[in-house]
Amino acid sequence: MTLVQLRHFISLAQTGSFSKSAEAMHLTQPALSRSIRSIEDELGLPLFDRIGRRSELTPFGRQVLQRAQRLVDDAAELHALGQRMREGEGGAIRIGLGSGPGALLMTPLLMQVATRHPQLTLEISRGSTDRLVQALRDRQLDALVIDARSLQPATDLRTELVCEIRGSFMVRRGHPLLRKRGGVRFEMLKDYPIASTPLSDEVARRLMETYGPEAHPAACVTLRCEEIPSLVEVVRKSDAILLAVRAAAPDLVELPMVPGEITTALFGLVTLAGRSEAPAMPIVRTLVQELLKD
Numbered sequence: 001m002t003l004v005q006l007r008h009f010i011s012l013a014q015t016g017s018f019s020k021s022a023e024a025m026h027l028t029q030p031a032l033s034r035s036i037r038s039i040e041d042e043l044g045l046p047l048f049d050r051i052g053r054r055s056e057l058t059p060f061g062r063q064v065l066q067r068a069q070r071l072v073d074d075a076a077e078l079h080a081l082g083q084r085m086r087e088g089e090g091g092a093i094r095i096g097l098g099s100g101p102g103a104l105l106m107t108p109l110l111m112q113v114a115t116r117h118p119q120l121t122l123e124i125s126r127g128s129t130d131r132l133v134q135a136l137r138d139r140q141l142d143a144l145v146i147d148a149r150s151l152q153p154a155t156d157l158r159t160e161l162v163c164e165i166r167g168s169f170m171v172r173r174g175h176p177l178l179r180k181r182g183g184v185r186f187e188m189l190k191d192y193p194i195a196s197t198p199l200s201d202e203v204a205r206r207l208m209e210t211y212g213p214e215a216h217p218a219a220c221v222t223l224r225c226e227e228i229p230s231l232v233e234v235v236r237k238s239d240a241i242l243l244a245v246r247a248a249a250p251d252l253v254e255l256p257m258v259p260g261e262i263t264t265a266l267f268g269l270v271t272l273a274g275r276s277e278a279p280a281m282p283i284v285r286t287l288v289q290e291l292l293k294d
Contacts, residue, residue: 001039003075006068008035009047013065016054077139077276092121093280096132098146099197100165100265101292103228103248105145108291109284120280128198128226133157136270142278145288148268150200158273160285163292164264165245167203169194170252172236183258186211193240195223195231206263217243247293267292 011021012032022032040047047061057065097105106124113122125132125141129150135141137156148159169189171177177184177192199207199217207215214220223240225231232249235242242249245265269288271277 001042003072005035005039006072008032009039010065010068010072012036012048012055013057013061016056018055073139091278091280092123093143093278093284094123094125094141095284096125096127096135096141096144096146098129098132098144098150099126099226099228100147100245100248101145101267102126103232104165104245105288105291109287112287112291113283117280117283120283122284126226133270136272139272142271143281143284144270145267145292146270147200147203148266148270149202150198151268151270156273157270159268159270162267162269162288164266165247165292167244167263167265168246169255169257170235170242170244170246170249171239171255173253175239175241175253177241177255178253183256183260185258186215189220189241189255190214193222193238194220194243195225195235195240196221196243197226197228197231198224199243203263203265210259210263 008021008025008027011025012018015021015024018029018032021027022029025032027035036047043060043064045060046058047064048055049058095109102124106126110122110124113120125135127135129146132141132144132146133151136144145162148161151157151159169184177188180188196217199221204217207217221243223231223234228244228248231240231242231244232252234240235249235252241255242252246254269285271281
């Protein structure tokens with residue numbers, strides 16, 4: 001069987017109609033029928049049950065569909081990879097950034113590509129970890145830079161740890177809490193809004209280990225947003241408190257918490273395991289490693 005025949009099979013499985021699939025594939029119905037029959041003859045089992053005017057997958061056909069889709073996807077990826085390699089650095093790469101990496105990386109990464117690799121097309125997407133991972137699996141993105149602790153372990157994902165960055169509670173200069181002597185205890189924070197991006201279960205666990213159950217983000221965070229820059233701007237102009245990686249807001253003042261050690265964010269570069277990387281990935285990997293520092 002050929003990739004063309006597999007594409008015919010996938011189209012028929014999706015439409016359930018010989019006439020619709022033949023039209024979509026620019027074939028005559030007899031030609032499509034011969035293509036499907038050829039696969040069935042080679043495999044030795046029927047792929048479809050003909051029910052009236054509709055064709056439905058047999059149980060065997062459903063198993064074949066999963067493998068056929070992977071084969072066709074792999075072939076498309078090989079073709080795209082060859083095209084990108086022919087284009088060299090003039091190709092394109094699509095990167096998803098989580099909230100923390102986005103605050104630290106987005107502008108510097110765009111600037112580095114603009115000045116050092118002007119022929120490279122860079123597309124950046126922002127969003128929650130779940131949404132970015134799904135986009136990666138759907139091949140809408142080539143790689144992610146996210147907090148690795150927010151990532152559910154999965155065999156189809158490959159994670160390269162880049163760096164660990166310290167987190168803290170931060171406020172504007174002149175904030176009332178900075179006048180407290182002897183350090184700031186967690187219960188003192190409850191008089192003010194606490195702002196944060198969505199945090200991983202691991203960060204929540206560490207906060208509770210340090211400050212008790214009331215430090216769980218679901219209980220203490222009152223301003224939640226995926227975009228750290230927006231939260232930083234609010235904290236600059238109010239008495240709100242920002243809980244984030246320290247490097248995200250160097251102009252804010254870190255509260256002298258008691259106990260002092262809060263937690264860290266563990267940033268990682270995530271790609272699909274067993275899949276070919278985009279030719280520009282070494283460039284992006286190097287830039288991420290240069291730019292992501294505590």
